[in-house]
Amino acid sequence: MTPLHRPLTVLLVSYNTRDLLTPCLDALKQALQPFPDARVVVVDNASRDGSAAYLRQHHPEVRLLESGTNVGFGRANNLALPEVADGDLLLLNTDAFVPAEAVSRALSCLQREADVGIVGVRLVGRDGSQQPSCRGFPSPLGEFLARTGLATWFPTVRQVDDRHWRPERSADCDWVPGCFYLIRREVLRQVGLFDPRFFLYYEEVDHCRRVRQAGWRVHYLAEVAVVHLGGESAKSDGEITSAGRQSRRLQLESALLYYRKHGGLTTVLGWSLLQVLWLVLVGAGALIRGRWSRASAAGAEWRLAMAILWATRAGGRALH
Template identity: 40%
Template sequence: MQNEANDTGSPKPAISILIVSFNTRDVLRECLDSVAVATGNLVVETIVVDNHSRDGSAAMVREEFPWVRVIESTENLGFGRANNLAFAAAHGRYIVLLNSDAFLQRDTLCLSLEKMEADPTVGLASGRLVGRDGELQPSARMFPNPMRQLLVISGLADKYPGSRFFGQADRTWADPMEAAEVDWVPGAYSIIPADILHRYGFFDPRFFLYYEEVDLCLRIQSAGYKIMYWPEICVVHVGGESSRQIKTLEMSQTGAQLVLWRMRSTLLYYRKHKGSTAVAVRWLEEIWYLLRAWRNRLRSGEDARCEVRNQKRLADLMSLAWKETKGGRVSPPQPW
């Protein structure tokens, strides 16, 4: 089992694994089981931040995984701020970010550590994310810009995944079994030298959810370090499966809330890194949704009417996100 980092005389952990959980008790149990297997002979500490869950997650961890340090928040801090809380308590030379719905393979940690120590120019790295069925999930991405944004929301990126132009945002054209230097990787699993985070900062707390890992990767890359994708490192991620949507369904309240959060973070990111480009992104999305609504008005049937309502709602949500963030200049009061 793992070595406790806080015990007197215990060695400094090679890796601190940070896991944020919000009402994910059952998959969190599976996640921690995978951590126990992957630890091997490494000196590792594991920290779980419970984001004010209501499902007994924290009690489960304390009872079943006594080697895990639990930090209970009195409010939902979101992904970035909760990880920042864990980072402040971490002692490892490397920080591993792990979603509570992601599961390590037996060699994940050892291989990650080996590859990081072999190349000090790497500032952050990740591996190949797959669903339970083995289907590849987007694991190595390029920084967003208005063109890539349009390719994604228009569906052209999904329609032509093998094209270097249309598939550029998620690099769907690339061989997933080839290592590559990329712009950013998803936060479901990543490994980062702790000293880089101490020097350049962890997550920007303004991002409650979405874009926090994009912002972090951009800052690390701007400091002269590489962001790497290593396919030999494989992690099973349930989240990619559960997020699939049936397009003909009416947008749910929960779905609309997540879309609004994504739009807020989009505007915050563009304003922070690209200034007035945030204006273009706002209008790009709004106009696209309104055009989609207009096109569906020309069709008959309930599916078309439902799509009109959905597209108009999306346009309204972007307008609301613009107002709430004052054009991407401020983060609305948290928790969102």
């Protein structure tokens, strides 16, 4: 069987990105020319910018599903699972623009490597700048060392982003970002898709971890470069972009959920202690230098982290 015969569904979640839909879908259409039977499904996640009406008018060829409320990224993808045929699934962000050969090469990787369950690609900005694309699982200690600048002194502690990473080399990794995320059909049957507890952030980290635990490889494909703008949905949402407060809340909540799920209460307590230590160091340094606003921000971050730690019962329950 050739890669051209692999059944494929492409799934996009749209949230207030109406102006990106046509350029994204036009690029995707070119990439799907070798796959005339591929289906494109768009879940509109309660956009307020008329995205759903725009899709109905300008892109009637896509299957449109509408969520009554913003259910988050992972749950929005899960909503479309009943629409996914018995084939491979490509998750694509609306702010990601695929070159003509992207889908063919990614599917060819699945065809060549029978134990690869997920394929990601090289992500670049509009200006060609390299974005993190081949990543490691986070840990409380790794996070602390990265934030304090001490990571170079502890090279054996694995970081989310390896400073020795070579973007031009394909390689297996722990996880790949979800903006171009090709999942083998057998993985969907065996592992499923995203854990609905994650409203935003850490969905693909958790999913890749479960996929690897099930015995599949996660592979970064360097030969395909996809332009990814990044953060377009967040920019459109005043609540999330207001000083980044809501975004930071969601990051902290998801981190706690992830650490509790995969490391237990001991890992969450270790994360909490390192958070306090980091913020004490930041606050003390700011006070010594007379940077009162920085010291105040560190205090606010500590209060936020402790509030979410308490509200989630140390990562034991989701808030959204």
